[in-house]
Amino acid sequence: MRFLKAAFFALLAAAVPVASVCxxxxxxxxxxxxxxxxxxxxxxxxCASPVCGGFWLKRVNQPLTVCADxxxxxxxxxAELERxxxxxxxxxxxxxxxxxxxPRAYSGAGGVNLNLGYFSVVAAWRAAGPGAPLAGESRKxxxxxxxSSGIVCIRAPCxxxxxxxxxxxxxxxxxxLDLSPAAAAxxxxxxxxxxxxxxxxxxxxxxxxxxxxxAELVFEARQFYLPVR
Numbered sequence: 572m573r574f575l576k577a578a579f580f581a582l583l584a585a586a587v588p589v590a591s592v593c594x595x596x597x598x599x600x601x602x603x604x605x606x607x608x609x610x611x612x613x614x615x616x617x618c619a620s621p622v623c624g625g626f627w628l629k630r631v632n633q634p635l636t637v638c639a640d641x642x643x644x645x646x647x648x649x650a651e652l653e654r655x656x657x658x659x660x661x662x663x664x665x666x667x668x669x670x671x672x673x674p675r676a677y678s679g680a681g682g683v684n685l686n687l688g689y690f691s692v693v694a695a696w697r698a699a700g701p702g703a704p705l706a707g708e709s710r711k712x713x714x715x716x717x718x719s720s721g722i723v724c725i726r727a728p729c730x731x732x733x734x735x736x737x738x739x740x741x742x743x744x745x746x747x748l749d750l751s752p753a754a755a756a757x758x759x760x761x762x763x764x765x766x767x768x769x770x771x772x773x774x775x776x777x778x779x780x781x782x783x784x785x786a787e788l789v790f791e792a793r794q795f796y797l798p799v800r
Contacts, residue, residue, distance in 0.1 A: 603716060603772050604669070607693070608737040609636070611666040614648060621650035621677040621687055628672060628690055631714040632738045639674040639688020650677050650687040656695055656799045665698040667714070667774060667796050696774050696796035699763065700755030703793040711779075713737075716772040717790060720744055728787045732767070734779065745779060747789035752777065755795065763795050 609628045616623040629646045630636040638647035649672060652659075659666065670693040676684040716735040722744070723729065730744035748767070750760050766773045774796040781788050 603718075603735070605716065605735050605740065605742075606738055607669045607671060608632075608714065608774075609668050609670070609672075609690075611668045611690075611695075613660070622679055622685070625650040625687065626652060626690065628668075630738055631667070632736060637672070639672060640686050647672060648687065649690045650675070651689045653689055653691045655692040659692075659695055659697075659799050662697065665702075665794070666799075667696040668692050669694045695799040697799050699759040699795050699797050700753040702776075703752035703754065712777060712793065714774065714776050715790065717745075717748055717767060717775055718772045719767055719770065730788075732790070734790055735772070737774075743779075743788075745788045745790050747787060748775075749789055749791045750795055753792050753794050759797060762797055766797075 608631045610631055612627050614623055614625050614627055618624075626649050627646050628636065628649060635643040635645060636647045637643050639649065654670075655668075668690070670691045672688055672690050674686050675689045677687045679685040714737040716737060717732050718735075720730055720733045722731060724731075728746040730746055732745045732748055733742060734745050735742045750763055753760075755763075763773050775790065775792040776794040776796075777790060777792040779788060779790050
């Protein structure tokens, strides 16, 4: 099993003094929210706006998304985005957004009002690399936020990271983080390393794997996401 490069662990060790036993993690701060995360893509259908040409949203880690009309569907259409960064669609990379899907009436053909809704963007992230294929593991793949747990040990394996499942209250400690499957450029991987090493949260999509002896639990990131400014 591959692990995140040694430089990452050196960075974390420099941030927290090494103790003779595993130290308790710092309390989780209020700045990170596990809810309100969606996959976002352009609507490429060819028909008159606002019925077409808007955006499709899918709530991550959930089979259904509640749309503007109150109905749950596998994916929701909205006519527009609000407060989105101007650089959001600078590339064709996959996008994640956090925010809220809200109702709004739009005038359709014949003057009929249609509740197509809109999405208010709080934050946005762009996929860093081409990503790895699911290879038949789509049921195990999930989106998560990864941060340093604040635990530093003198022996491995050590629960150095906390994994927060997005759009869910679930969280757990993991012993490792592997970014290599995302196949991102070295400078983007370094940005991800710096994010976690600096006390931030890195958004990832992948699989959590346990070693045969059960001692290690490593998050294998098939993709990771960096903020869109």
